[in-house]
Amino acid sequence: MRPEPLRPSDPVRLGEYELVGRLGEGGMGTVFLATSPAGTQVAVKVVRADLAPDDEFRRRFRSEVARARQVPPFCTAEVLDADPDADHPYLVVEYVDGPTLQQVVDDKGPLTAANLHSVAIGVATALTAIHGAGVIHRDLKPRNVLLAPGTPKVIDFGIARAIEGAHTANTSPEFMMGTVAYMAPERFGDDEVPVTAAADVFAWGGIVTYAGTGHTPFGGDSAPSTAGRILTSQPDLSGLSGPLRDLVAAALSKDPADRPSARELLDRLVASNSRPAVSALEGQPDLRAAANQAQSVTGLMPHPAPAEPTVVVSAIPGMAEPVTDDVEDKRRWFLPVSIAALVLAVIAGTMMIVFGRPGQSPVASPGPGPSEPVAEVSSAPPAGPLLLADDLDKPRLWLAKTEPDGRSSCAFTDGELHVRIDAKPLYKCRGPQDQLPEDLGIEVGVRLLSDNACAAIWFHFKLPNGGHLVRVCRDNIFVGAHQSTNVSVSRTLPLDQPIEVGAEPTRIGLRVDGETVTVTRDGVPLGDAPLGAAEISGSRVLLGVFLDRDAPEAGAAEVAFDRIEVRGPSAR
Template sequence: MRPEPLRPTDPVRLGSYELVGRLGEGGMGTVYLATTPAGTQVAVKVVRADLAPDDEFRRRFRSEVARARQVPPFCTAEVIDADPDAEHPYLVVEYVEGPTLQQVVDGKGPLTAANLHSVAIGVATALTAIHGAGIIHRDLKPRNVLLAPGTPKVIDFGIARDIDGAHTANTSPEFMMGTVAYMAPERFGDDDVPLTAAADVFAWGGVVTYAGTGRTPFGGESAPATAGRILTREPDLSGLSGPLRELVARALAKDPADRPSARELLDLLVSSPSRPTVSALEGQPDLRAAANQAQSVTGLMPQPPAAEPNALVPAVPGLGEPIADDPVRMRRWFLPVAIAMLVFAVIAGAMLVVFSPRTGPVAGADEPSPVVVSSSPTPPPGPVLIADDLDNQRLWLAKTEPDGKSSCAFAGGELRVRIADTSLYKCRGPQDTLPDDMTIDVGVRLLTPNACAAVWFHFKVPSGGHLVRVCQNNIYVGAHQSTAVTVSRTLPLDQPVAVGGPVTRIGLRVSGDTVTVTRDGVELGDAPLSAADIKGNRVLLGIILDRDVPEAGAAQVGFDQIEVRGPSAR
């Protein structure tokens, strides 16, 4: 993206950044090319001067900064700095060299087949990661796709919204947040119609159509005419062909329930046996790496297709044939669907952003109860759903709270969780929706005497989840709902967990309303899952303060190599 010269009214410096050119302008402000004191080029987005005093726009800009920090940088411009409270609020991101998709198509015409597949995969990769962070972009269009070296990047979250509770907030085709040609039909409805990530998938279909044909699929002479065509006509996909055309047609379905998710788009694009897709990935290792990382963020690793080179991709529930016996699931496109794989079936996730609520005091444990070793045979292992060595950012992510008192960080080849002046903390992890029955195996270390390693399962915001705490002398099984931590069973440890000692492997076999706990392969006993109103399906890792240890100061635990398996086939 080539900068334009600064205008006489433009600032020349913001904080420590020297502004040297203009990169673009939008409804909320202007994006400048700037240099850091070290001479590095960055992009600085500045809120318009007339909007800066407006509390609502400051709130939106502050929200944009928070959202931008949540999205993995492999598909967007990485956030470097921000000051939402400055006189002229600004956001600093990496400067991505490369033209926009709009500029390339306008200047050179539609993309070739291989380049078109690269863009389709790249934008689907970005949306998978964006939606995985719990965000809806709301303004995906060719101007917001940068054809950066290595892999396309999706930019500009100026009007993005959280997935949870997002609404359209539209009034008429003349005044809308977004670009009409790429807006889904549901966005032209009532203000109280909830907006889902399916709207971004519709925009993906429009962007790919434009990239491959040089025109939008519902082109009209005006914004109202285009909106009318989006609502009443089928898309014009002439110029597209093969499996990609079929995917675009699905993405442009009128009913959001009939569209695939971004993750499903990516899985089908990457594992499709069509030659253009394969060549696009083979020729661009960065694009392949980004697609793999986006898939790994949600826990599903791509498998080699078993079909012949020219075979069709098998139908997938929610993407192909309707699920006749489950009309609710047909309507709820964003619920998990079964992806047919050669080796095993895994669950693709509904994506919600992890948050760490403030909590009150942790309820005390009950009295130790006798250990009863189960006599039932151990079932054979099921398919691997999640596997992470926890030695660097992959499925679990590093984060530090603004006050610096709680953090998740990777050090010494493990995930370390630290708290100070709070009772518990959860790390941001994969968004997968997992089955009710599963096994969890994870290595834990207690790094301070006052710490307990915590594993949540069946977790859902805001209802909470079941909780296992591994402390020095006991393992507590119970539930965490709202701010209350309760205990249904205490499993005493014959040998205490050594503080700062070697990794202890903790196994949890969840079956029905019971969890069986093991330590280093030795079964300790069963515990009831008594909180019947817990209906979540996620696994989280974190820390809880051990109230039985009076030691003051920060508490810290470590996690090493986690594996989550589904139920066995039998």
Template sequence: MNDGLRPGDPARLGGYELLGRLGEGGMGSVFLARSPQGRRVAVKVVRAELSHHDEFRGRFRSEVNRARQVPPFCTAEVLDADPDHEPPYLVVEYVDGPSLVQVVRDQGPMTTTGVHGIAVGVATALTAIHGAGVIHRDLKPANVLVAPGGIKVIDFGIARAFEATSQHTRTNQMVGTVAYMAPERFETTTGNPVGPAADIFAWGAVVAFAATGRTPFEGESATATAMRILTQPPDLTGLDGPLRALVSRALEKDPADRPTARELLDGLLTTASPSGDAGRLPNARAAVTPGAAGAATARPPADAAGDGDAPDPDPGAAERRRRRRRLVGLVAGAVVVAALVPAALFGSDLLPDGTGSEPAGVGSPAASATTAGAPTPGGSPSTSPASRTPSRSPSATADRTRAMLAGQRRLLLHVVQADRDLSLPFDGELTVGDGTGRDALFVLEPVGVDYLIKSVNPDISHRPCLGVKLDAERNASLVGTECEPTAATMFGILREGKDDKGRTSYAIVSDRYGLVQWDESRREIYVQELGDAPIDTTFSLVDRGAV
């Protein structure tokens, strides 16, 4: 709602004309504004007491840059920001639609179809947000907008800059609404960073609110609500069917027991199918054991040395994974999963810069109907975003990069910060080397919006794919493992910039386990939990010929 400007409100910020107030929040005030091009936008102005902190401005700048990496199809796109302005401000897409709070207040709890749409839309947004290395931190119904084009999640990412600074300026201040905070958010003395699992907890509380009109840990005061979150099971009365099981999993006290955003989507798409184990999700804790590459199914994973295959007590798991990939390719036109129609936009962040880097028709129904590597109705893999016909003639470099991302070329994974290349010898222990020999040759195999990273070393027959391994202290590293799409073997390839030779550089990230990083002091590759981890390590793809 536009309330007009108050006395003392600025008339302009930078090149933006302020038209009225949209609301106020913990970080500052939000204004409806007009851009120099005449577009309506939302401008968030930071509180004056925060703008005097150099720490805040630095964090604000960092978080804005990372938030720009989030695909905009189900979030309010970050358009502009000026951390050095007095006061600092952030400009995002203006979404003309009510919040989930307004919808439930005006119409009451949503129908089953409406709740499922909210669940899918917010899970899709979290998949995009987490895939860009961002954690929302303040997901709640007020930050979920029910727009004409689909569900939009707003105010993501920037909360970390505010939270880190406000802890030094206000006693016991933290970002977020208590009713949607995960238990670990209250454990401020441990020093453990808040991870993506906190957003998953908030997702469960948001979906429960949409279905019931109340929060699942509702108490008479903020303190009582916090105590219920820490000690009591959620009250999900009024939420029935397969979705209840997914929400219950998301509201587990232990972050390790919650699914990832991608796994939520898997479960939601399965519940949308008339057959299959509706609502079942793999046990997150059982998926990873010390010394094993974790799997996203309930089957105990084979150990990193590949000592045989255990029988699968859940024979439907593989079929559900296949069904999910089929559904992702067919969602254009499906009402209950309409928020996923633009899923092909994930691919736009995986393409090289420069001429011809954007696939033709991205965002259109035709382009969105088949995502990267998703099987077509006939069962054959569809063309990935990296290999679709471009709208302009690409350069030879762009052509080769597309082919590498489509799994058509062998490549070196060059660690930009170390000026070395990943190498997977026959023993399955990942090292770095000089890029010579067949140990250093890999191919990217697209599976949906993610990739398997597969060695083409013929000496490795049983463990040719890279996967995450946890040791007894739960430190994560990369090793060779079997090439089955699981939470531990699927990686996002996110464009970050250019290396010193002008090649496009990428971050490699696991949805569940975090960023692939280079430890300069120990001279080894490891995996760092997403949390507050900056992207310190990037990789460039060096073409080494056709597969």
């Protein structure tokens, strides 16, 4: 891609990067060619000026970038750096010197069979890596596939959600058309229908169809007509043949649960004995190596049973989760309404997804309530599919931060997330923004680093209504709710063996089932507690520290966390 000269109004430097040319513009902002301090060429994506003042956008941008940096560079443009807090927030990615798939097909027509299989394998490899890191692309299309020497490269993954959450009244019909043509049916429906990795698989089917035929699978001369065909018609796959056509047809299934995962796409493509597939892999050793690496790193997991619910992309590599029966009922009814809504969106020139605005809550900390007898411990429901996982050894899903006064912080030290407060009742660490189900399981390693500290785990959290709170202290675990400045206790679970300060981590487990949470320590049930507080309706999980006011020690309080796993409900 040949850069254009910088314009007089363009910056010439961002952080350590010297800007040398323009590569293009998109929904997020402007992409510049730049030189790094090491002298290598990189692509710097600068956020639009109208988005920069939006604190919510910056927060989401920061979170998405942290995730995108965990994606291994198998047929992806590697995320190298970012500064969400700059006056003009920017993202630095590997510079890929090659045309987009869109440009090649527009200029030269459909790809040859071997080149088509190269693209199919390369994009499937990229999605396997992206989904294996717990990321959903959300805007996969031919413009986001670069045909670089060696392997195709997928770009712009992991930041699409931050862009979707912003106003896009200046989005052109051409941009909308290019996006809509590759959107899965479930993306036009009720906001409560989750977007999962299966939506990216649908886009893969559209990309392969376009690359091999020169037309999109659902045609349409406008965004609304294209959306209508995606929702109600079978794809036009004329021009494709053999096993690849069958695989594309499966990827374009209306029901997300019927689509293969990205890993399954890759396995079937690599194992194919068709001449084009063999030629693609034999003629491109870098592509074969990337596909083999993606397979070896992610492993293969089957689809769960259709009854299992999910609301986020699974961190289990390659898995695209189905939806619940309740969501399935909603999906059957949203099609006509979705078409009408999309028409209005096109007329308005806006496609917007509205997100909640989570954040910090100013609170005071009353002491724990009186100890109550422990109820008979029920056996917790078995663990469901893995939704989130983080070793908490470096910024990933949870991020480091230090308050301006330096007296409260979340820091990664010696392979753990350390949370510290001084002269404050509590402190929370920035965590993922995923919409998690009401019934879920949480397991995390906890260490107390001072006598006056309790490790705090919030779930079902949302501002301004707060959330449920479990405080893990030296002698007791307190289960209750945290709303505004009020912390209530529904049950106190005494510990037979106190948690020694500075000792090895103890694994604390929470299994939420309906209105009850079962608490475990190192796999041993400690008791059940009622949730109550019906006005709590959030879905976030937060980690932090809480001051134990009953402890004689004063001063700073500190705890540490390691390896957190969040799982969904199991099949009944």
